[in-house]
Structure formats: structure tokens, C-alpha cells
Amino acid sequence: MSVNDTAAALPAANGGALPIGGGLPSNLLLRFSAAALLWFAASGVTALWPDAADAQEWERTGEFASLLVVAAGLLVLATLLTTGIRPAPRGRLEAAIASLSASVPWLIALALGVTGWEILTAKLNLLPRPFFVPPQALLEVYLDDWPRLLDCFAASLRLLVTGYAVGSVLGVVTGVAIGWSRAVGYWVHPILRLIGPLPATAWLPIAFFAFPTSWSASVFLIALASGVPVTVLTWSGVAGVNSAYYDIARTLGASQRFLVLKVAVPAAMPHVFVGLFMGLGASFAVLVVAEMLGVKSGVGWYLQWAQGWAAYGNMYAALLVMALLCSGLVTLLFRVRDRLLAWQKGMLKW
Amino acid sequence: MVALENTDTAGMTIDVQAVSHSFELHGAPLPVLDGVELRVEPGELVALLGPSGCGKSTLLRLVAGLEPPSRGSILADGRPIDGPDPSRVVVFQDPTLYPWRTVRDNVALGLEARGLLRSQGHRIDKALALVGLTGFEKAYPHQLSGGMAQRAALARALVNDPRLLILDEPLGKLDSLTRLAMQSELVELWRSKGFTGLLVTHDIEEALFMATRVIVFSGRPARIKADLPIDRPYPRHRGDPVLTDLRHRILELLGLAETW
Numbered sequence A: 001m002s003v004n005d006t007a008a009a010l011p012a013a014n015g016g017a018l019p020i021g022g023g024l025p026s027n028l029l030l031r032f033s034a035a036a037l038l039w040f041a042a043s044g045v046t047a048l049w050p051d052a053a054d055a056q057e058w059e060r061t062g063e064f065a066s067l068l069v070v071a072a073g074l075l076v077l078a079t080l081l082t083t084g085i086r087p088a089p090r091g092r093l094e095a096a097i098a099s100l101s102a103s104v105p106w107l108i109a110l111a112l113g114v115t116g117w118e119i120l121t122a123k124l125n126l127l128p129r130p131f132f133v134p135p136q137a138l139l140e141v142y143l144d145d146w147p148r149l150l151d152c153f154a155a156s157l158r159l160l161v162t163g164y165a166v167g168s169v170l171g172v173v174t175g176v177a178i179g180w181s182r183a184v185g186y187w188v189h190p191i192l193r194l195i196g197p198l199p200a201t202a203w204l205p206i207a208f209f210a211f212p213t214s215w216s217a218s219v220f221l222i223a224l225a226s227g228v229p230v231t232v233l234t235w236s237g238v239a240g241v242n243s244a245y246y247d248i249a250r251t252l253g254a255s256q257r258f259l260v261l262k263v264a265v266p267a268a269m270p271h272v273f274v275g276l277f278m279g280l281g282a283s284f285a286v287l288v289v290a291e292m293l294g295v296k297s298g299v300g301w302y303l304q305w306a307q308g309w310a311a312y313g314n315m316y317a318a319l320l321v322m323a324l325l326c327s328g329l330v331t332l333l334f335r336v337r338d339r340l341l342a343w344q345k346g347m348l349k350w
Numbered sequence B: 001m002v003a004l005e006n007t008d009t010a011g012m013t014i015d016v017q018a019v020s021h022s023f024e025l026h027g028a029p030l031p032v033l034d035g036v037e038l039r040v041e042p043g044e045l046v047a048l049l050g051p052s053g054c055g056k057s058t059l060l061r062l063v064a065g066l067e068p069p070s071r072g073s074i075l076a077d078g079r080p081i082d083g084p085d086p087s088r089v090v091v092f093q094d095p096t097l098y099p100w101r102t103v104r105d106n107v108a109l110g111l112e113a114r115g116l117l118r119s120q121g122h123r124i125d126k127a128l129a130l131v132g133l134t135g136f137e138k139a140y141p142h143q144l145s146g147g148m149a150q151r152a153a154l155a156r157a158l159v160n161d162p163r164l165l166i167l168d169e170p171l172g173k174l175d176s177l178t179r180l181a182m183q184s185e186l187v188e189l190w191r192s193k194g195f196t197g198l199l200v201t202h203d204i205e206e207a208l209f210m211a212t213r214v215i216v217f218s219g220r221p222a223r224i225k226a227d228l229p230i231d232r233p234y235p236r237h238r239g240d241p242v243l244t245d246l247r248h249r250i251l252e253l254l255g256l257a258e259t260w
């Protein structure tokens, strides 16, 4: 999608002139070489400018500079490729180049940002020190402490997915049951009204006391946090189903089971997904708190541990991992939704 | 079930016996049907006309078995109706296709609901061809025009080989050209299939063009005011002077004769 859009939008950006072959803008060369140059500059600043005398000597400065050179080199390669394919640009390579060229403003901003960060921290030591570290400090963490970070990542993922899966499944089942059965609604609705608005973390002391392990307690908390919005939204989805859908199915010989599984549930699906997104956000919050306070593993625990040792490099590195984890899961949920709700028109693209 | 084995199904007999019906509205009963007495013979296409809100749709819902009447009884082929049945299928004014299903899967609904998809799946393509939707099997409802959506709804009904087709203003929301075309198509279908038809419409010309009989209802609560056989051969002509006379009569019955 975005590849085509960009390819279509780019010619207009360079004055509407259609480049030969009808694909790539003619100033691509300029864009890529500007980006490459800035990445070389970032590398040069990192490697050649000596660190501030009054600060500590940062390790892994050389490796970080090399990494920047590799990035710059890749951009040079892209530049060369654009000149190479100029006579006949087509196919997958062109598509890749086109999408990369759409990111050029970002690549330039990143290079400038990294250079500024490097100068303000390692080179001039202008920022308060234990809290601000240069980018090579993060690289150092990834190179030296990756086994532990990977462990924590896996632990967080496992806990989150378990709790979220339990919460979502129970949420959908409960929501459908409330929406479908008057009796279930009568008993469950007041409970939901009372405890639904309560943040799941309020249960934390009781949960860690009542469950055999802090892990199972955390699964419970995450399931609760994600289950409540899924329940409420599923319920409202089922309650809002056009009653004519049921009439049609009933005259065609549908059983109760068919009405629930093939009419109510798919009709409620757009609402269910709103609940799933809300539940996912809530489960991130609970995950971090649970790991900080109870479970002795996971990215949340790592954050807490790094803060305790004033290891701010480790903390930023872990934050980045956490951000990638959350963003990755949200993206995955969007993919699933796009697939399941392809019948809807005008869907938001993530 | 019986209907499916037998492809050239005869129509169903419907016997509405002293049916009265009322709804609850703000705590007070709202009478909607008042002593309706109506017998529809197999293969008839009966049009129901009456002021808006008089209770026509309600009568159709009772015949479909979606609700039981407050008083009286309705017999289908001599047996009391006690719930919906695939031999009596409804087409509403809104196509009410399921937006999450493709056209094909919407048409498959009845077969799927009864577990006949495997053995009877071939009927789907036939039904789609019958309403002229071949090639649109994979489209989603939001990709269809109003007329196409209503054709799909018709195919969804016909695939079950109903012995009674209940049509509640099926063409009411279509543009006039599509409506005229589909009136002829519906008559064709009814004549070739032989099912019994109950058609509610607010269009007198439509009733006269299509039906073997027109029932005119009073305002709410609906009572039968007139039962007019339309003894004209098919295909009919819209300018037929006999139909024009009947139109005048009906307008008179509906209290709209001054506008003639």
C-alpha cells in the first residue's frame, strides 16, 4: 500500500515531472547522498571528536561509529542502485528503493538527532550525568548484556500473551453470554459495573497473596485488565446487532447455536476489536507494574533493577525493547483485524 | 426439507383465521390487527395494500412465524404455524445482507444453517444466476448497488426453494427504473417456480401489475376492507384499462380518490 502511494505521490513532489520509466523521482540521488553524508558525519563526530575530559571514557564508541558507517554505507549503496537502475527501473528493487526514499526525511532527522545526542552527552558533557548517556552506552548494553535482556523479553512476552489470551477469550465469552442471556446479564452486569472500573493494579496486593506464584498472580491481573474492556465491548456489540439479522436467520432455519456463533459474534466483531485494543493497552500497563513489584523477571523487572543501580544506559536500552514489544503486538493485532474485518470499508491503516 | 427434495414445488396454502394482534406501547395495548380472515390458495400472488403503519408488516411477521398472534390462528397447509420455517421465507425492504459475508456466503446462509451446504451447495450458483448476480459471488454487500443487494437477498430466499415467499415492500427503496425491471423479474420467477406469494407494497401499480389478488386494509387496527381479484393474464401491460379502473377503486378505498 504505502509503497504504491509513495511512488504515486513522489512525482508531484518534484514538480510533477514524470521521471523516465515512470517510477522514481529524479532528485532521488540527491536525497540519498544527503542522508548518507549526514550518517558519515555522525560517525565522524563519534569517532574523531575526543570525549569530554571531565566525563568518563565511554566504551564501545568505536563500535558505535562503525555502526553509523555501515548505515551510511547502505545509503551509498542505495544511491548507486538508483543510478544503476535509472534506465529501466522496475520490479521489487524499485519498490524497495521507493519505500526507502519515502523514509529519507526520517533518515536525515535520525542522523542529526544522533549527532546532537552524541555531542551533548559524550563530547561536551552538557547534560546532567547519571541520567543522560550517549548512544554508545545503549549499544554497550545490547552487546554485553543481551542474554539477560533476551531472557527478560521472552519472559515479558510469555506473561503478557498468556494473560492477554486468557482475558480476551474469557472476555468474549462473557460478553456474548451477557448480551445473549437475560439470566447471565442479571447476575454478571452488577459485578461488572462494580469491579470493571477498578484498575486491575488495585488487586495487586491481594493477587500476590492469594495466588500460589507471583507469575500466576500476574496472569490473573493482566487477564483482568484486558478482560474487562473486551467483555464490555463484546456485550455492547452483541446488544447492538440489528434484530433483522436474527429474523432472517431464523426464517432460514437457524438454531440458537447458529444465531450466536454465525450471527451475533461476527456482527459484534468490530466492537470486539475495539475492546481487544483497549485491553491490550491496559495489559501493557499491568505487565510493567506486575514485573516491577512481584515477578523477578521480564523487562519491567529489568527497568526496576537498572534504576536501582543507576544504570541508566540499561534502563534506556530496556525501554526501547519494551517499546518494540508493545508496538509489535499492537501492529500484530492490527494485522489480525485487517484480515478478519476486511469486509468493513474505510478502515484505519496502522 | 420436503421442499428441497421436490424441485417443482407447489405453493403453500395459508389460512389466516380470525387473527387479532396487539403490541404493548407505553404500558397500554396497541391493537394492530383486528379479526383478519384471509385464505391464500397455492400459487396465488396476493398483494396487501393499506395505509402506512396499519399492520401489514405485522401480519407478514405472524405468517413467517417470527411472532405468535395475540388471538386467532394461522395455518400453513392446514397445520398451525408455531415458529419460523425455511419453507416460508421473508424478503424485507432492506436487503439485510450480512456485511461480513460475501454475496455467495450470504446466499448460502439457509443451506448452511440447516447443514445442507455440502449436499446442496450447487443450488447457490443457480440461485445467483436466477437473479442475475453471476460474477459477483465474491463481492461484499457494501460493494453492491441497492438493486443488486436486493437481488442477492432474493437469491438468499430462493435458494431454499420456499413454498411461500413473503415480500415486505421488497422494491420500496429502489429507484423507479430498477423497480419496474424487478417487478417483471419477480413475476417471471413466481410464474416459473409456482410458489405462493404474499406481497406488501405501497405502490398500487406494482400490486396491480404483479398480483392475482389485492387485499386492501383499513387504517390501524388493520381490518380487511376489500378483496379484489385481478383476473388479467400475464405478462401484464401497465396501461391496461382494466387495471386503471381497479386503481381508481383502490384509491377510493384508501380515501385518496380526490387526487385522481
Ligand SMILES: Nc1ncnc2c1ncn2[C@@H]1O[C@H](COP(=O)(O)OP(=O)(O)O)[C@@H](O)[C@H]1O
Binding pocket: B023, B024, B025, B030, B032, B050, B051, B052, B053, B054, B055, B056, B057, B058, B059, B220
Ligand atoms: N415490536 C413492536 N412493538 C410495538 N409496536 C410495534 C411493533 N412493531 C410494530 N409496531 C406498531 O404496529 C403498527 C403497525 O406496524 P407495521 O405492521 O410495521 O405497519 P405497516 O402496515 O406499515 O407495515 C405501527 O403503529 C407500529 O408502530
Ligand SMILES: [Mg+2]
Binding pocket: B056, B057, B058, B168
Ligand atoms: Mg411495513
